[in-house]
Amino acid sequence: MLDVAIIGGGAAGFFAAINIKYQHPNLKVAIFEKSKTVLGKVSISGGGRCNVTHSCFDNSQLISYYPRGNKELLTVFNRFNPQNTIEWFKQRNINLKTESDGRMFPESNQSETIINCFLSECKQLHIPIYIQKPLLDFHSKEDMSFTLFFENETVNCHKLVFTSGSSEFMWNMLKKKGIPIIEPVPSLFTFNIKHPLINGLQGLSVKHATVSCTFDKDLLKKHQLKKDQLSQSGPLLITHWGLSGPAVLKLSSIGARIFNDQSYQFSIQVNWINDSLDNTILQLKKLKESNSKKKTTNTPFTNLPSRLWESMCALLKIETKNWGDLSQNEINKLAIFLTESPFDVNGKSTFKEEFVTAGGIDLKAVDFKSMQSKQIKNLFFAGEVLNIDALTGGFNFQAAWSEAWIISQNIA
Ligand SMILES: Cc1cc2nc3c(=O)[nH]c(=O)nc-3n(C[C@H](O)[C@H](O)[C@H](O)COP(=O)(O)OP(=O)(O)OC[C@H]3O[C@@H](n4cnc5c(N)ncnc54)[C@H](O)[C@@H]3O)c2cc1C
Known part of the structure; x- marks a missing residue:
């Protein structure tokens, strides 16, 4: 039985897995990714340079860059904001540099730096990453744990973290479980x-x-x-x-x-x-x-x-x-x-x-103190799966990092 299953090996999934394991080293955490490779969007982000965050340190100003989710993100950014992102990467020997328009990139100018950091953290922390493993369905059980259905396999877990990005299939799956979904449309x-x-x-x-x-x-x-x-x-x-x-x-x-x-x-x-x-x-x-x-x-x-x-x-x-x-x-x-x-x-x-999706899990259905579903206990969300999106400039990743970090602090 897994303690925490993370569905989706993207920005939010990795940040959640690593921070959960740091916070609670005894928990058994695993990432399940549909595709052959993980962190696909991080790789191509910012023209291959990964615009990790934005040098905006006033949370009330920061939220103005989010047409959807600004109200809810204020509590999230009060706990983890771009300053924390800079420090998080610095602790892992990655310095971020600021461009004249406020966008922040790794000094190497390469998204590989971020990807390698996440992969080596997972290795050190013994977080298994299962690729080509799309989640097909899940059941929430009476004891508030879950059974996950993959092709030819089922996995049981206590806590379930959805970081599946903009996926119609996943939104439809959640809808069937009673999670309200705002129709996705393109933005940017x-x-x-x-x-x-x-x-x-x-x-x-x-x-x-x-x-x-x-x-x-x-x-x-x-x-x-x-x-x-x-x-x-x-x-x-x-x-x-x-x-x-x-x-x-x-x-x-x-x-x-x-x-x-x-x-x-x-x-x-x-x-x-x-x-x-x-x-x-x-x-x-x-x-x-x-x-x-x-x-x-x-x-x-x-x-x-x-x-x-x-x-x-x-x-x-x-x-x-x-x-x-x-x-x-x-x-x-x-x-x-x-x-x-x-x-x-x-x-x-x-x-x-570059584009993001506006739409996804209705924010009314999420408790932003923990990023937990209000409908289904022990089910958590972070990243683009939520009805939160921002302007260009590193804000979309910042939301993913902050939400994922909140999960790590509240999952135990
Ligand atoms: C070209 C491009 C450039 C961008 N550049 C920037 C930038 O520089 N700065 C910035 O802030 N934002 C940028 N963005 C936006 C940013 O990439 C997204 O906001 C961010 O990746 C969202 O992270 P996520 O983890 O929520 O979703 P994703 O990174 O999309 O990860 C979701 C993962 O879940 C997996 N998944 C889906 N369904 C299943 C399933 N059934 N089972 C298992 N796994 C599943 C997917 O394969 C994917 O790997 C860019 C977007 C694009 C398209």
Whole structure:
């Protein structure tokens, strides 16, 4: 009889197993993994460098990076946060370095460093890892222990930890046992847009833009969203397929459910200069006076990339005009274009192959002091199997580490 069975050899599974065994060396702990290899996502994460966490040490700020799960994660981060992650790896001779945007990676710049650390910890702690061993079903028994069903084998265990990531099969299994599941939808994607303004401009970026979209009140209410949440600022990148960059990724994450509801067909507005319409009209009028003899295309407005500015002027048919020749109507149209460029989004694409799933185990069904199921005693959850997901930057792993650590402190 096993004391603890961990289902899923990913980030959360390994972190849970290692910390449980550290905390309770006498417990018999084992990891069961469906695939041939373990830690598959860790291997490819962060472009092969593994963005382990984020240098954000204020827990109330940290939770703002989680569109789903922020309230619940506060208690979790109060007990294990990025500072603890840094120390945990340091104790195992892995130093994490911080990049200018706050993302933290192993100094080696290789996810192998993290994988080797986990594997050697398991070896030292005598944690068996069973690969190609998908869990097919489980039964909870009257004495609050479990029988696990694998192909040609059953295993009994006292405690069961689900760290199976985003798996439809596992969510359906849990649903049948009465665990409520929020329908999974993709998060962290870029917007497919075809528009003459950005045609041929792939690779151009704008440092600080705002991307917004509007939906009617009922739809916002259905998805528990406030209007201003669907307006996100940051760098914006023009790609072959449309628009990407942090502003779009943030919006895709926050609006993951509403965009899915709309089958990824919706309209957005881009404020390329992050200024108000009125102020922009004022600034353009000043430019008209001070540059009256200069061609519009030769004097890009603010810091807009010149090719984007030229494309804007061409679309408004003012590219051959001097500033002084612009009518009030043209100034107004230009200001609207700069601050409220409308685009139709028609589908989504994956960002650098990075994505997470929004949805999973309903957080109402979990006691976040222990990460235990409220329905089934001795059943624990951590990682992407939960309805928790974050923006890019190391936050998804941080949630997995923290939740797994909480389990280790409460499983005995
Ligand atoms: C390309 C890519 C890059 C990413 N980069 C980053 C990054 O740099 N930083 C960051 O914070 N986040 C990143 N993420 C997100 C991050 O990888 C996930 O949030 C994280 O891996 C979740 O960990 P997990 O252990 O919950 O799930 P997973 O890592 O997905 O592990 C779940 C495991 O369970 C196994 N499993 C499923 N069903 C069964 C079953 N029936 N029986 C046994 N085992 C089963 C799966 O095979 C898998 O190995 C990235 C995601 C992708 C796709």
